[in-house]
Amino acid sequence: MSPYYPVIRVFGVLLACFSLTMLVPLLFSHFVQDGAETAYDEAALLSFAVGIGLWWSARRHKEDLKVRDGFLLVVVIWTLLPVFACLPLILQLHLTFTDAYFEAMSGLTTTGATVISGLDTLPPSINLWRGMLVWLGGMGLIVLAVAVLPLLGIGGRQMFKAETPGPMKDSNLTPRMAETAKGLWVVYGVVTLLCILAFRWAGMSWFDAVMHSFTTMGLGGFSSHDASFGHWNSPLIEGITVVFMLIAGMNFATLFLAARGRSLLPYANDPEARYFLGVTLASVLGIAVYLHWQGVYPEFSTALRHALFNVVSIATTTGFASVDYNTWPIFAPLWMLFLCSFATSAGSTGGGIKMMRAIILYKQVYRELLRAMHPRAVWPVRVGGGAVPQDILTAVLAFGFAYMCILVSLTLLMTLSGLDILTAFTAVVATVNNTGPGLNQVGPTTTFEVLTDFQTWVCSFAMLLGRLEIFTLLVVLAPAFWRR
16 A cells, blocks of 8 residues: 555545636636636646546545655645646646746745736736635645545644744644634635725725735735736825735734734734834835935835835735835845845745744844853743743754755856846745745846746745745655655
8 A cells, every 4th residue: 555645635635626716717707708718617627637536546545644744745735736726827828837837836835926927918817816826825725724624534733734834833723723724714814805895995996906915915926917016006005005914924823813802912922023013114114214315216205105015015025016126226125135034924924934933043143142251151042931942943043054055055056057146046035935026137027937947947946945934845855754
């Protein structure tokens, strides 16, 4: 008996369920008559058939998932699901498999980098599908699976621990994992609905409100317009987007607890939320002052407006743009990309190493400075009033080292393939941190279409690494994982 039958069985079920989500753009395409119906019905039928076939081949093997199975299943889902998600893009837009896979991976990993230009003239259902990929990937299809699979007799705790972002993965919000996942999705859905209504009230069409709410809450940055939020040039719409990006950039577990208790106290007790808001808003003010000082915007109010939207967008790894910040003095966009590496909270839909790890790393460095001056003193690393266990400190330090090595290695690989250093470095930073646009050739007003196939695959791999927070993927790639 193959040891992988439980993984095959569960993936088959998930793929069949995922194929049903294609019915939404299919029905919408039929309603607006944009001519894309065939792309969805063929893609949905093929995905459903493959999913049922995989489930059928392993249906007799009902063993629960082990820890190793959980890691493997997470990697299989995030690697293979974009293969089926990209089918409508291939069938309708005639993209190459490389570009279509990149686009689907970018959506599901909530990166928001795109290889497609002419977004304003795309069939509306294609843009809806791109937005749905971000929204579904935002909270994580694995968390959804935790809510659904227990109904099918399939345990999901191992998957949840493997995929959930952040260094502290064992904190339960409710006694049962399924209840936790359902609660998170309810909160996610309700806030998305509020975002839709707010966008519509501010002047967006219903379609744009839905599509951009999906990509705002997923922090994915896909837009239905080439000019992104510059299409509206509306301070009101930008202000609403900033509010919801900040909400999505904080821990959804904190939002869940706040909603359940009808109190903001969980945010007051969340050290990540304070650091996230403090660092992000201080950076907004600093960059606004810098842009005004450099004469980019003669009026400080204009500098503050554009700094607020674009800094929050990049810091939260969303990737929207209201202006071409690629033309700003280089310090400003580089600082924004630096923020995207760590600003968002663990348990949010953002990317990067997460603010919790950054806090721990900062306090660990500070402790080492104190120990150098007072070798015999005991200086525990404290976060939120409690001491951080040594095993978490070790894991965070290892994660930080792996993260830096990956940035350097992938940047060198991109420059080896012929890219200039600024494009190579920022493309890697933007994809590993699931942010979207970089600088220079892959800036906010251009697309990743300029990259070669090899460079596109490197960025696809970087997005996968970022979404799975490096170690989940590296564990499966390690030779020791495959030894029986």
